[in-house]
Amino acid sequence: MTELHDLIATFAAIGSTGDGGVCRLTATPLDKEARDLFLREISRRGLLPRIDPIGNMFGVAVLAPASKDVVIAGSHLDSQPTGGRYDGCYGVLAGLLAVQAVRDRALDNPGTARRNLAVANWTNEEGARFQPSLTGSSVFAGSLSLEQAYACKDGDGVTLGDALAMIGYRGASPMEFEPVRYVELHVEQGDLLEGEAADIAAVSGAWMTRKISVVFEGEVSHTGPTPMGRRRDALRAAARAIEALYSEVERANAGAHAAAARISVFPNSPNVVAGRVRVWFEVRHDDEAVVLAISDRFLQRIEKEAGAIGVQISIAADEQRAAPMLDPAGFDMVRSVAGDLGMKALALKTVTGHDALAIQKRIPSSLIFVPSQGGLSHNPREFTAPEALDKGYEVLVETLWRMVTAEG
Amino acid sequence: MTELHDLIATFAAIGSTGDGGVCRLTATPLDKEARDLFLREISRRGLLPRIDPIGNMFGVAVLAPASKDVVIAGSHLDSQPTGGRYDGCYGVLAGLLAVQAVRDRALDNPGTARRNLAVANWTNEEGARFQPSLTGSSVFAGSLSLEQAYACKDGDGVTLGDALAMIGYRGASPMEFEPVRYVELHVEQGDLLEGEAADIAAVSGAWMTRKISVVFEGEVSHTGPTPMGRRRDALRAAARAIEALYSEVERANAGAHAAAARISVFPNSPNVVAGRVRVWFEVRHDDEAVVLAISDRFLQRIEKEAGAIGVQISIAADEQRAAPMLDPAGFDMVRSVAGDLGMKALALKTVTGHDALAIQKRIPSSLIFVPSQGGLSHNPREFTAPEALDKGYEVLVETLWRMVTAEG
Numbered sequence: 001m002t003e004l005h006d007l008i009a010t011f012a013a014i015g016s017t018g019d020g021g022v023c024r025l026t027a028t029p030l031d032k033e034a035r036d037l038f039l040r041e042i043s044r045r046g047l048l049p050r051i052d053p054i055g056n057m058f059g060v061a062v063l064a065p066a067s068k069d070v071v072i073a074g075s076h077l078d079s080q081p082t083g084g085r086y087d088g089c090y091g092v093l094a095g096l097l098a099v100q101a102v103r104d105r106a107l108d109n110p111g112t113a114r115r116n117l118a119v120a121n122w123t124n125e126e127g128a129r130f131q132p133s134l135t136g137s138s139v140f141a142g143s144l145s146l147e148q149a150y151a152c153k154d155g156d157g158v159t160l161g162d163a164l165a166m167i168g169y170r171g172a173s174p175m176e177f178e179p180v181r182y183v184e185l186h187v188e189q190g191d192l193l194e195g196e197a198a199d200i201a202a203v204s205g206a207w208m209t210r211k212i213s214v215v216f217e218g219e220v221s222h223t224g225p226t227p228m229g230r231r232r233d234a235l236r237a238a239a240r241a242i243e244a245l246y247s248e249v250e251r252a253n254a255g256a257h258a259a260a261a262r263i264s265v266f267p268n269s270p271n272v273v274a275g276r277v278r279v280w281f282e283v284r285h286d287d288e289a290v291v292l293a294i295s296d297r298f299l300q301r302i303e304k305e306a307g308a309i310g311v312q313i314s315i316a317a318d319e320q321r322a323a324p325m326l327d328p329a330g331f332d333m334v335r336s337v338a339g340d341l342g343m344k345a346l347a348l349k350t351v352t353g354h355d356a357l358a359i360q361k362r363i364p365s366s367l368i369f370v371p372s373q374g375g376l377s378h379n380p381r382e383f384t385a386p387e388a389l390d391k392g393y394e395v396l397v398e399t400l401w402r403m404v405t406a407e408g
Numbered sequence: 409m410t411e412l413h414d415l416i417a418t419f420a421a422i423g424s425t426g427d428g429g430v431c432r433l434t435a436t437p438l439d440k441e442a443r444d445l446f447l448r449e450i451s452r453r454g455l456l457p458r459i460d461p462i463g464n465m466f467g468v469a470v471l472a473p474a475s476k477d478v479v480i481a482g483s484h485l486d487s488q489p490t491g492g493r494y495d496g497c498y499g500v501l502a503g504l505l506a507v508q509a510v511r512d513r514a515l516d517n518p519g520t521a522r523r524n525l526a527v528a529n530w531t532n533e534e535g536a537r538f539q540p541s542l543t544g545s546s547v548f549a550g551s552l553s554l555e556q557a558y559a560c561k562d563g564d565g566v567t568l569g570d571a572l573a574m575i576g577y578r579g580a581s582p583m584e585f586e587p588v589r590y591v592e593l594h595v596e597q598g599d600l601l602e603g604e605a606a607d608i609a610a611v612s613g614a615w616m617t618r619k620i621s622v623v624f625e626g627e628v629s630h631t632g633p634t635p636m637g638r639r640r641d642a643l644r645a646a647a648r649a650i651e652a653l654y655s656e657v658e659r660a661n662a663g664a665h666a667a668a669a670r671i672s673v674f675p676n677s678p679n680v681v682a683g684r685v686r687v688w689f690e691v692r693h694d695d696e697a698v699v700l701a702i703s704d705r706f707l708q709r710i711e712k713e714a715g716a717i718g719v720q721i722s723i724a725a726d727e728q729r730a731a732p733m734l735d736p737a738g739f740d741m742v743r744s745v746a747g748d749l750g751m752k753a754l755a756l757k758t759v760t761g762h763d764a765l766a767i768q769k770r771i772p773s774s775l776i777f778v779p780s781q782g783g784l785s786h787n788p789r790e791f792t793a794p795e796a797l798d799k800g801y802e803v804l805v806e807t808l809w810r811m812v813t814a815e816g
């Protein structure tokens with residue numbers, strides 16, 4: 001599928017970090033450049049372009065003019081600062097070509113399509129510039145209000161609402177078709193498929209994720225003369241908490257994943273003991289009880305350890321993403337499609353968040369993985385072989401075909 | 409000395425943080441505003457205004473027209489982001505009024521002054537925006553080249569050279585008089601004077617300070633699926649190092665001071681395990697051997713601890729400021745002036761860096777402290793009572809008078 005590989009390479013050049021990776025943060029000029037190109041590709045293929053108020057983009061193939069129903073395939077064009085070229089982009093571009101392929105097949109088989117079909121690019125899936133992540137898909141699903149989403153601020157205090165307006169991607173109204181199913185194709189970002197030499201994963205659901213952002217409040221003072229016993233060092237309390245998170249995960253010994261990857265420090269001057277620090281923590285596990293046990297114990301521990309050095313903690317955000325199941329019928333369909341195409345398919349749960357998980361709150365959603373070499377992700381060396389990309393594309397096309405033509 | 413208190417209040421309004429504190433970082437528009445006002449105050453008092461290539465400002469009283477020699481009194485107008493209103497500003501403004509007072513006394517006593525006298529404002533004492541600190545005084549003393557100073561970059565990559573040019577404070581040539589002595593009046597930023605109910609400290613020298621900036625190099629990866637054992641988390645290694653610094657200082661049990669107050673994290677996204685982190689560490693003690701023992705042991709420990717989790721460390725900067733002595737004759741003179749004025753004077757060493765320490769490398773320098781309430785500094789609640797400020801001013805005037813009139 002040379003066209004798919006070429007499209008991925010073209011988009012990878014927008015925000016290229018020169019080492020194989022991509023930095024294309026939400027609503028930046030580079031995101032606009034990718035969006036503009038995607039819009040041209042939609043129109044060039046005779047699809048109907050649409051932009052909704054949170055900047056989600058759609059390219060609709062009207063296959064069933066008497067129906068308002070639409071099946072959607074998509075993913076996201078934004079990336080992490082150290083993003084790979086496949087994460088998100090693959091699902092959008094394979095979705096674009098798959099919508100075109102299904103449209104052409106429907107034209108060759110008049111009367112078979114019962115629903116319309118669209119490709120989508122969801123705004124700010126990554127949550128790198130604006131938190132929370134999965135912003136566009138959550139607004140689309142109705143679990144996040146447009147006002148809340150607009151109010152999200154980046155590190156410089158710019159709101160997502162303003163940033164979208166600035167790049168011209170704040171649409172006037174929601175997409176007018178009625179979504180009935182969603183399918184997302186994505187690279188695995190783990191190494192289970194590679195380990196099993198499988199082609200495809202049908203994803204049944206997700207791990208639970210709890211994202212907790214904690215503020216440590218100490219007191220600014222001079223790093224020189226302030227007696228050690230009198231320092232209320234918020235950065236020291238934060239450092240202890242980062243290590244405490246790792247040690248609580250090890251102690252639980254349940255296979256949970258955890259991270260502390262973002263920090264902000266005030267005033268962040270070499271000569272002023274930090275007065276206020278915020279750290280973004282997360283804990284993930286298949287079993288919600290494990291996530292809650294580890295994270296609650298962690299919070300109790302850091303409150304005590306911070307208090308011992310005169311630092312108060314407060315919870316600035318506590319987002320508990322339950323371990324959701326994706327649509328069982330879609331999961332079965334992906335597995336049977338892969339089988340019919342002679343591919344080896346695994347069933348697994350995703351550790352990472354995906355737009356499909358947000359959209360499942362509104363309509364039945366499905367998620368399909370292809371292998372990631374070495375499981376490497378959010379890294380410029382993220383890689384999936386072209387043949388593996390093609391297999392995912394073939395499964396996507398056939399799955400979408402069945403979804404738009406199925407009875408009932 | 410109402411004029412002094414009024415001047416301090418006027419300058420505290422420039423960059424006021426609304427809570428009693430001041431944020432006036434080097435070569436920002438607010439620094440320019442303070443510099444412009446200081447220049448007007450110099451000229452209004454009939455002093456000769458001068459700006460040197462690194463932006464140090466002088467107001468010279470030509471008391472001895474046949475001599476090139478000049479005694480300088482000064483400090484700095486820049487502040488920390490959470491600066492108090494006295495730190496630096498007090499020494500500059502008391503210096504301005506003291507130069508004027510000595511000039512007037514010399515006019516009343518023709519022929520007594522043997523040297524000229526100047527007030528100075530040194531560029532970037534704090535090192536909050538640009539590192540290293542003590543920049544202007546170090547260039548003046550010849551221990552830092554102008555090229556090195558110009559090349560210092562702030563967090564946004566702007567150089568000090570460009571920033572000074574932008575605010576119009578990059579002078580064409582060095583100040584033309586020959587400096588022979590320097591005196592700096594400053595708030596203590598500690599609580600020894602308060603504890604002893606003393607009025608004045610004559611400072612004999614300084615603690616040694618070692619400032620080490622360490623880079624932790626791990627690998628970016630997705631915070632979700634990456635197996636815990638495979639993460640090379642640079643932020644975790646940095647967090648361990650911050651706690652290790654505290655514990656090494658405690659273990660040494662020698663009364664050393666240490667801090668880690670500035671950190672930068674790449675990519676600092678909640679969903680990407682940190683690939684590169686830099687932390688600014690410092691260790692201070694009266695005894696150089698103690699500083700070296702603690703900091704060397706600390707570096708060995710963090711290299712091992714980081715290596716154990718796949719993170720490499722490297723030293724980006726290692727600045728060892730030896731424990732210098734200030735000029736003994738100046739120290740004696742300050743003590744005898746305080747005694748003659750009926751004040752209680754202590755002798756002590758400073759923990760913090762001051763321009764006087766940098767300038768001592770070129771000419772005999774002296775440092776005078778007045779009490780700081782509760783020792784609080786780099787904090788909006790920094791406070792010194794007006795009567796205490798006045799006592800320091802009186803000691804400064806008399807000390808400068810003796811220095812410009814002394815024989816030999």
